[in-house]
Amino acid sequence: MDRLLVTVSTLFFLIGCVRTWQVLNSGGDDPGLIDYGIHLAGFLGQFGFLLTRSVRTGHCPVTNSFEILIFVCWSVCLFYLLVGATYRMSPLGLFTAPSLFVAQALALWLAPDPEPIFGRGPTLFWIELHAALSLMAYGAFGLAAVASIVYLLQDNKLRKHQPDPSFFQLPPLVGLRQVTIRLMFAGFVALSVGLVAGFSEGIPATWVKLASGIFVWLAYALALAFRMWRPQGPRRGAVVAIVAFVLALLSLGGMEVVKANNSKAVIH
Amino acid sequence: MKYLPRIEATKPEVFCIGLSHQTAPVGIRERYALPPSPELLRGLAGLAGIGEVVVLSTCNRVEIYTSGSAEDARVSLRTRLAECEKSCPEDFSHFYEFRAGQAISHLFRVACGMESMVFGETEILGQVKTSYAQAVSAGTVGKILNTIFQRAFQTAKQVRSTTNITRGSVSVGSVAVDLAERIFGNLRSCHVMIMGAGETSEKTARALLSRGARGLFVSNRSFHRAATLAAELGGLAIHFDEWLTRLNDTDIIISSTSAPHYIVRRGQIENSLFLRRERPLFLIDLAVPRDVDPDVDQLDAVFRYDIDSLEGIAREAMNQRRKDIHLCEEIIAKHTHEVLHKLLSHVNINDKTHALERELQTNLSCNPELLGESKPPA
Numbered sequence: 261m262d263r264l265l266v267t268v269s270t271l272f273f274l275i276g277c278v279r280t281w282q283v284l285n286s287g288g289d290d291p292g293l294i295d296y297g298i299h300l301a302g303f304l305g306q307f308g309f310l311l312t313r314s315v316r317t318g319h320c321p322v323t324n325s326f327e328i329l330i331f332v333c334w335s336v337c338l339f340y341l342l343v344g345a346t347y348r349m350s351p352l353g354l355f356t357a358p359s360l361f362v363a364q365a366l367a368l369w370l371a372p373d374p375e376p377i378f379g380r381g382p383t384l385f386w387i388e389l390h391a392a393l394s395l396m397a398y399g400a401f402g403l404a405a406v407a408s409i410v411y412l413l414q415d416n417k418l419r420k421h422q423p424d425p426s427f428f429q430l431p432p433l434v435g436l437r438q439v440t441i442r443l444m445f446a447g448f449v450a451l452s453v454g455l456v457a458g459f460s461e462g463i464p465a466t467w468v469k470l471a472s473g474i475f476v477w478l479a480y481a482l483a484l485a486f487r488m489w490r491p492q493g494p495r496r497g498a499v500v501a502i503v504a505f506v507l508a509l510l511s512l513g514g515m516e517v518v519k520a521n522n523s524k525a526v527i528h
Numbered sequence: 529m530k531y532l533p534r535i536e537a538t539k540p541e542v543f544c545i546g547l548s549h550q551t552a553p554v555g556i557r558e559r560y561a562l563p564p565s566p567e568l569l570r571g572l573a574g575l576a577g578i579g580e581v582v583v584l585s586t587c588n589r590v591e592i593y594t595s596g597s598a599e600d601a602r603v604s605l606r607t608r609l610a611e612c613e614k615s616c617p618e619d620f621s622h623f624y625e626f627r628a629g630q631a632i633s634h635l636f637r638v639a640c641g642m643e644s645m646v647f648g649e650t651e652i653l654g655q656v657k658t659s660y661a662q663a664v665s666a667g668t669v670g671k672i673l674n675t676i677f678q679r680a681f682q683t684a685k686q687v688r689s690t691t692n693i694t695r696g697s698v699s700v701g702s703v704a705v706d707l708a709e710r711i712f713g714n715l716r717s718c719h720v721m722i723m724g725a726g727e728t729s730e731k732t733a734r735a736l737l738s739r740g741a742r743g744l745f746v747s748n749r750s751f752h753r754a755a756t757l758a759a760e761l762g763g764l765a766i767h768f769d770e771w772l773t774r775l776n777d778t779d780i781i782i783s784s785t786s787a788p789h790y791i792v793r794r795g796q797i798e799n800s801l802f803l804r805r806e807r808p809l810f811l812i813d814l815a816v817p818r819d820v821d822p823d824v825d826q827l828d829a830v831f832r833y834d835i836d837s838l839e840g841i842a843r844e845a846m847n848q849r850r851k852d853i854h855l856c857e858e859i860i861a862k863h864t865h866e867v868l869h870k871l872l873s874h875v876n877i878n879d880k881t882h883a884l885e886r887e888l889q890t891n892l893s894c895n896p897e898l899l900g901e902s903k904p905p906a
Binding site: 421430435437495 | 692695696706707709710711712713801802805806807808825828829831833837840841844848
């Protein structure tokens with residue numbers, strides 16, 4: 261039943277994909293309220309799922325790959341809704357909607373989602389906080405990567421000297437750069453607090469988890485430090501934001517694979 | 529006493545007389561520039577054959593729209609126009625006249641910017657609205673012109689929102705401003721530098737300042753000319769060899785010197801990049817031969833546009849606008865047909881000689897697509 265909410269949310273992002281296709285092809289209506297509304301509807305579906313799952317399991321809903329993917333998508337959507345309204349970045353929705361649609365469709369189709377059991381294992385506050393904040397950081401990093409993709413597209417169109425109608429509907433370069441840095445910084449703070457929370461419970465982490473956590477933290481720490489003190493140019497900065505997010509996703513996927521293998525070994 | 533239009537007393541035929549940039553040079557247009565004061569409007573409305581009147585007077589056109597008896601209005605208005613200062617009989621060959629459906633259709637085309645000097649420009653709609661409001665406050669608008677003008681505003685709105693005829697910039701200055709806004713977003717924190725005080729660079733700088741750019745440096749080989757232009761635009765004049773020292777404070781450079789070689793070179797810009805801390809630099813090179821080394825295109829956050837690329841974008845925008853002409857014509861034809869029907873329902877339908885009905889019949893027989901019958905492609 262709760263998966264139905266994710267399906268509905270995914271359908272809203274599918275509508276967003278159609279809008280993206282329309283606007284980028286014909287330079288149709290100005291992106292804005294419609295995209296924002298589509299994301300809000302999708303966000304409510306995700307939130308409904310996460311809330312229901314949380315009530316059913318008694319834990320932060322990040323207990324399997326499906327829940328983790330939806331949590332990250334929810335987090336991307338949350339940051340989009342905040343950034344879109346605050347920095348007039350709602351046209352970013354033209355790119356977040358397809359990304360969220362693909363991620364959620366893959367989650368519905370492929371990600372394992374065993375029947376949730378209430379109260380499996382004790383509820384450990386710091387571990388739950390660690391999981392939630394770390395995945396919210398991934399959401400911020402994800403949106404930063406989307407903003408960087410839009411930056412590179414806009415930069416490329418400007419350099420070709422042939423901007424198409426969609427060029428004039430996407431956010432300005434300076435705004436995209438600022439939003440990328442702010443999102444990376446917000447994600448970095450959330451990840452740092454999340455890592456500290458993870459250590460606070462006193463439960464030893466597996467080496468894979470520890471290594472990937474520190475790896476992602478270091479990658480973003482270096483990217484931000486260079487951007488602040490030794491700027492290499494916004495184009496290179498955008499590429500770094502995209503590569504860093506891909507690496508973060510790979511490390512998250514790696515952790516899940518190792519966790520799944522360990523579970524199988526325990527069962528056998 | 530408030531003037532009351534004599535709508536009921538006359539036949540509701542719509543008539544338009546006017547002249548525009550398409551039919552008359554400015555020397556003739558200025559003779560007939562009628563400031564639509566309440567006195568003028570009421571005076572016109574008092575002429576024989578005129579029940580309602582609206583005067584549209586802009587720098588590119590003077591048009592008088594009336595309802596009443598078209599033939600009587602024609603005679604009265606030509607007599608009145610002949611009374612204008614410096615008027616001469618030859619001028620009337622520059623005037624155009626439209627009746628009923630043609631007059632309505634013409635107004636719709638004007639409101640949509642299809643008759644403007646810059647095809648698709650939107651300022652004209654505001655001017656039509658102002659003219660209408662002036663006539664309303666003078667009390668010279670009744671049911672017929674009200675119906676027609678309100679529909680003109682609707683038509684223009686529909687044309688704007690469903691076609692591309694107002695999209696894109698069609699002049700070098702406005703293209704440069706649009707590009708600057710796509711780079712910097714808000715121009716309020718941007719500083720502009722003019723290198724070489726040419727006419728196009730001055731216009732472009734004015735356009736950027738009007739959109740909020742907050743500072744201006746003017747650099748010219750003749751410091752006197754730089755100082756004059758800077759004073760005029762509220763900027764700061766600097767000596768020509770000082771421009772590089774101001775580069776870090778500048779976001780947009782408009783260059784139009786007559787130098788036979790590059791003034792802005794890649795090395796000069798490259799050296800400033802670290803201090804700019806990822807702040808973009810927009811170089812608008814209006815000079816021929818070019819002032820900015822095209823090699824700067826390789827630098828991150830540096831965007832160079834020369835006159836050809838700016839004109840290319842403006843031309844492309846104009847082509848896009850013109851591609852949608854047939855869509856605009858369809859919308860206008862539909863609205864004209866509907867207004868004619870609506871007006872016809874207000875008059876005595878037994879009066880078979882009524883001009884509006886005749887016009888409607890003519891329109892329908894000439895344009896079967898108005899009845900939904902498809903026309904074979906040309």
